[in-house]
Amino acid sequence: MSDFYHVSVLLEEAVDGLAPRSGGVYVDCTLGGAGHSKLILERTAPDGRLIAIDQDLQAIANAKRVLADFTGRFRIVHANFRELKRIVEEYAAEGVDGILFDLGVSSPQLDEGERGFSYMRDAPLDMRMDRTQPFSAYDLVNTWSESQIAEVIFRYGEERWGKRIAEFIVQARKKGPIQTTGQLVDIIKAAIPAAARREGPHPAKRTFQALRIAVNDELNALEQALQDAVDCLKPSGRVSIITFHSLEDRIAKHVLQAAAKGCICPPELPVCQCGRQPKLKLVARKPILPSEAEVERNPRARSAKLRIGERI
Known part of the structure; x- marks a missing residue:
C-alpha cells in the first residue's frame, strides 16, 4: 500500500473553530489524512474523545498509524458521513461537543492514478x-x-x-x-x-x-449530514465546515443560516404563531479564508472556505 499523504487545509482555523477542550467528545466526519483528527486529539488531551468517519479504507489504514499515540481515545468508523446521526447515537448518545467536515477529495485520491x-x-x-x-x-x-x-x-x-x-x-x-x-x-x-x-x-x-x-452522491449526503450535525451537538457545541467549491458552500451556508433562524411567521402577524426557536448561532457571518501563505504552500487551498456555527 502506498503512503496516504494529505496536507490538511485550514487546519488550525477549523480546529480552533471547534473550541476543543479536555474531556470533550468530537467527530471528524472526513478523516482523510487525519491531520484535523490528530490536532483535535492533541488539543483535547488528556481525556478528550474522537469519533472519526471515512469511506476510504486506505485513508482509515493510514490514520490508524498516524493516530497510534492516541490509542484508546479515538474510534474510526468506515461509513459515509450521511450516517452521522446513527453513529453519534451509537457511540455518544448524549451528544457531542464538536463536529468537523473537511469536504472534497484528498490529495492521495487525486494523485494516485488508479x-x-x-x-x-x-x-x-x-x-x-x-x-x-x-x-x-x-x-x-x-x-x-x-x-x-x-x-x-x-x-x-x-x-x-x-x-x-x-x-x-x-x-x-x-x-x-x-x-x-x-x-x-x-x-x-x-x-x-x-x-x-x-x-x-x-x-x-x-x-x-x-x-x-x-x-x-456527495451533495445529498452533505445536506443530510449537516442538518443532522446541528441536532447532534450539545449546547455550546460547534460545527466547522470546510468547503472547496460553490455548490458545497451554498449548502453549508443555507443549512447554517436556516438553523440560526427563529420565527418564520409572516411579518404582518403581530405575535409569533410558529414558536420556532433558533438552534444555532453563526460564529462568523462571512467564511474564513486561507491565508496567502497557506495558498502559496498548498495551491489546492485556494478555493477553501470555512464556516462555523455554535449550538444554542
Missing part, C-alpha cells in the same frame, strides 16, 4: 471514494442516458458545454465502452470548441468534478 479522480492521469474510470460500493464513473458514463449525463455535468459541474459533452460521450461509447480517464478527457476536449478550451481551467475539470459528485 483512483480515477484526476483528469491529469490516465487510469480506469472509477471515482469511488468508498471502493466497496459497486457504482463507479465507468457505470455512469457507459449506462446513463444522454439527458441524465448532461444534467449531471450542468448541475454539479456548472459546465455550460454539458449538453454537448454528453452528446459526444454517448456517440463515443457506441464504438465501445469508455474505460479510462484519458479516453474521457479526449472526448471532452473534442466536445468543447477550441476557443473555449483556451480560456479558464482545464477543459475536463468541471466534468470530472460533476461525475465525482454524482458517483458518490
Whole structure:
C-alpha cells in the first residue's frame, strides 16, 4: 500500500473553530489524512474523545498509524458521513461537543492514478471514494442516458458545454465502452470548441468534478449530514465546515443560516404563531479564508472556505 499523504487545509482555523477542550467528545466526519483528527486529539488531551468517519479504507489504514499515540481515545468508523446521526447515537448518545467536515477529495485520491479522480492521469474510470460500493464513473458514463449525463455535468459541474459533452460521450461509447480517464478527457476536449478550451481551467475539470459528485452522491449526503450535525451537538457545541467549491458552500451556508433562524411567521402577524426557536448561532457571518501563505504552500487551498456555527 502506498503512503496516504494529505496536507490538511485550514487546519488550525477549523480546529480552533471547534473550541476543543479536555474531556470533550468530537467527530471528524472526513478523516482523510487525519491531520484535523490528530490536532483535535492533541488539543483535547488528556481525556478528550474522537469519533472519526471515512469511506476510504486506505485513508482509515493510514490514520490508524498516524493516530497510534492516541490509542484508546479515538474510534474510526468506515461509513459515509450521511450516517452521522446513527453513529453519534451509537457511540455518544448524549451528544457531542464538536463536529468537523473537511469536504472534497484528498490529495492521495487525486494523485494516485488508479483512483480515477484526476483528469491529469490516465487510469480506469472509477471515482469511488468508498471502493466497496459497486457504482463507479465507468457505470455512469457507459449506462446513463444522454439527458441524465448532461444534467449531471450542468448541475454539479456548472459546465455550460454539458449538453454537448454528453452528446459526444454517448456517440463515443457506441464504438465501445469508455474505460479510462484519458479516453474521457479526449472526448471532452473534442466536445468543447477550441476557443473555449483556451480560456479558464482545464477543459475536463468541471466534468470530472460533476461525475465525482454524482458517483458518490456527495451533495445529498452533505445536506443530510449537516442538518443532522446541528441536532447532534450539545449546547455550546460547534460545527466547522470546510468547503472547496460553490455548490458545497451554498449548502453549508443555507443549512447554517436556516438553523440560526427563529420565527418564520409572516411579518404582518403581530405575535409569533410558529414558536420556532433558533438552534444555532453563526460564529462568523462571512467564511474564513486561507491565508496567502497557506495558498502559496498548498495551491489546492485556494478555493477553501470555512464556516462555523455554535449550538444554542
